[in-house]
Amino acid sequence: MVFALSNTATLVEPPKVLTVREVYCPPEAATSNGRVVPIKHSAHSKADFGAEVYGINLNNFTSADFDFISDVLHKHKLLVFKEQPEMLTPQQQYRLTACFDPEEKSGGFAHGADPVLLTKNGVTIYGLPNRPAINAQPQVHILGRGEVPENHFDFPPGFAVKGIDHMTFHIPPHIPQPERDNGASRFYQWHWDGSLYNIPPPRVGCLLAVRTPKGPDVTVHWGDGTGRTMEIAPGATAMVAGSRALELLDEETREIVLHSRIEYAPHAFQWMSTARSTQLGHLLETEGREIPLEKLPAWSEDKICVYPMVWTNPVTGEKSLQVHGQGAFKLYLKNGPGVEETVVTDLKEVRAFMDRIMRPVLSPEYIYAHPHQEQDVILWYNRALWHSITEFPESYGPRIMHQCNIAASDHPSG
Template sequence: MVFALSTTTTEVDKPKIITMREAYTPPKANSSNGRIVPIQHAAESKANFGAEVYGIDLNHFTSADFEFISDALHRYKLLVFKEQPEMLMPQQQYRLTSCFDPDETTGGFAHGADPVLLQEDGVTIYGLPNRPAINVQPQVHILGRGELPPNHFDFPAGFKVKGINHADFHIPPHLPQEERDQGASRFYQWHWDGSLYNIPPPRVGCLLAVRTPKGPDVTVHWGDGTGRTMKIAPGATAMVAGSQALELLDPELRNTVMHSHIEYAPHAFQWMSSARSSQLGHIIETEGLEKPLDELSPWTKDKICIYPMVWTNPVTGEKSLQVHGQGAFKLYLKDTPDGEEKIVTDLKEVRAFMHRMMSPVLSPENIYAHPHQEQDVILWYNRALWHSITEFPESYGPRVMHQCNIAASDHPTG
C-alpha cells in the first residue's frame, strides 16, 4: 500500500507492525465498572453527541470494559475517558483501537507505510515532521506543535513536532500574525480520517493528550464573509455530527445524497498538496493548482475509492452524511436507487455541491470543540463525525497528542 506523501522504505528499514493476530486480548470479566456521563453542552449549542467515561483504566481494560466502550461509542459517537491513573501507553492505545475491527489482520496505519524521518545515534524515527511515529508502536503518531517532553520514547532531546499553519494551505486573506499571537484562530481542515485511496478508512480514532497549550480561549474566524466567530479552548479538536449534517439539508438535497456516491482522487493528499483550501477548511478552491494525475505516485483504477455519501451506524442504524470535501474528484448523483445517474466531473461543480452539503452544519451552534485535558483520552467513531484541528498562539506552549488510527478491514458501503 502506497502512502501518498511518503518515499518508499526498504524491507530492512520498515518498523515492525503488530498485527491483530499478535494483538492483546483483554482479560475476561463479568462486568465493567464504567460509568457514562453525557457531555453537557452550552445552552446555545445544538451539538447532540459525546459523553465522559469514568471507572475504566485504559491501560488495563477488560473484555467487559471493551463491550461497554464499544456500545457507548456507537451511541454517543465521542467518548472522553477521565481520571486515567497514568498516561495511556502506545501499545495499549493500539490495542484499544484495534479491538473495534477484529477482522482487520494487517494492523497497518490508516495512511500506509511511513518514510524514514531521521536517523540519529543509532535510532531511526519514522513518519513526517508533523506526524512522527512512536517506534514501540508505529501505528501511534504524535500530532500537535512544539517540543516533546524529555526522554519521550526514542525521540532525541529537543525534538519538535511541526505544527499547522493556515497560511500555508488556505487561500488569502490570512489572519495577520499579530492577531494570531493574540488568539485569532482558524479551522484547518474538516474531514474524517482516511487515505481516500486504496486503504479503508478507520472505524475509530483515538487521541491521548500528553501536553496541552496554556492560555486564554482563542477566537476562531470563519473567514467566509459572514463574520462568524467562535470562542474555544486553545488546541481544541472541533467536531460535528454527520447525522446532524444530514438532517440540516433541504429535503430535495437530502434525497439526492441518500442515493449518491463520491469518487475520491487517486493519492488524494498528494493530488491536493499544491492546491489551496477555502478559509473554512472544508473544500479545495478551484484554481487549477492540483497535481496532474500522471505526476502522482503510481496508481490504478481498481484502488480508487468510491464511497456512498451516507453511512449507517451498525449498532443504532443512524445515518450520517460522511463526505470529505477536499479529496472529492467526481460525483455520481441519483434521486432514487434505480434512477438515472448524473456524473459530475467538473471540479468547480463538484466543489459547489460539496459546499452545499457541508456548509449548513459548519455553524457555531453545531460544533463541539473538545477542550483537551492532559492524560485524558478521547475516542470517536470516525464513520459518524467530522473533525478539524485548530490553531493557537505559539506562546501558549506545546501541544503534544498521541493519535492512533488503523486501516479498517472494509470500505464503507452505506
C-alpha cells in the same frame, strides 16, 4: 526505562511492538465498572453527541470494559475517558483501537507505510515532520506542535513536532500574525480520517493528550464573509456529527445524498498538496493547482475509493452524511433508487455541490470543540463525525498528542 511525561504521571516503556495478531482478547470480566455521563453542552449549543467515561483504566481494560466502550461509543459517537491513573501506553492505545476491527489482520497505519524521518545516534524515526511515529508502536503517531517531553521514547533531545497552520494551506487573506499571536484562529481542515485511496478508512480514532497549550480561549474566524466567530479552548479539536449534517439538508438535497456516491482522487493528499483550501477549511479552491493525475505516483482504477455519501451506524442504524470535501474528485448523483446517475466531473461543480451539503452544519451551534486535558483520552466513531484541528498562539506552549488510527478491514458501503 521510564519516560517522564508530566509532573504527576509516568509512562513505562512497552516491552515490544504489538502486531495485530498479538492483540489478545482483553482479560475476561463479568461486568464493567464503566460509567457514562453525557457531555453537557452550553445553552446555545445544538450539538447532540459526546459523553465522558469514568471507572475504566485503559491501560488495563477487560473484555467487559470493551463491550461497554463499544456500546456507548456507537451511541454517543465521541467518548472522553477521564480520571486515567497514568498516561495510556502506545501498546494499549493500539490495542483499544484494534479491538474495534478484529477482522483487520494487517494492523497497518490508516495512511500507509511511513517514510524515514531521521536517523540519529543509531535510532531511526519514521513518519513526517508533523506526524512522527513512536517506535514502540508505529501505528501511534505524535500530532500537534512543539517540543516533545524530555526522554520521550526514542526521540532525540529537543525534538519538536512541526505544526501546521492555515497560512501554508488556506487561500489568502490570512489572519495577520499579530492577531494570531493574540488568539485569532481558524479551522484547518474538516475531514474524517482516511487515506481516500486504496486503504479503508478507520472505524475509530483515538487521541491521548500528553501536553496541552496553556492560555486564554482563542477566537475561531470563519473567514467566509459571514463574520461568524466562535470562542474555544486553545488546541481544541472541533467536531460535528454527520447525522446532524444530513438532518439539516432540505428534503430534495437529502434525497440526493441518500442515493449518491463520491469518487475521491487517486493519492488524494498528494493530489491536493499544491492546491489551496477555502478559509473555512472544508473545500479546495478551484484554481487548477492540483497535481495532474499523470504526475502522481503510480495508481490504478481498482484502488480508487468510491464511497456512498451517507454511511449507516451498524449498531444504532443512524445515518450520517460522511463526505471529505477536499478530496472529492467526481460525483455520481441520483435522486432516488432506480434513477440513472448524473456524473459530475467538473471540479468547480463538484465543489459547489460539496459546499451545498457541508456548509449548513459548519455553524457554531452545531460544533463541539473538545478542550483536551492532559492524560485524558478521546475515542470517536470515525464513520459518524467530522473533525478539524484549530490554531493557537505559539506562546501558549506545545500541543503534544498521541494519535492512533488503523486501516479498517472494510470500505464504507452505506
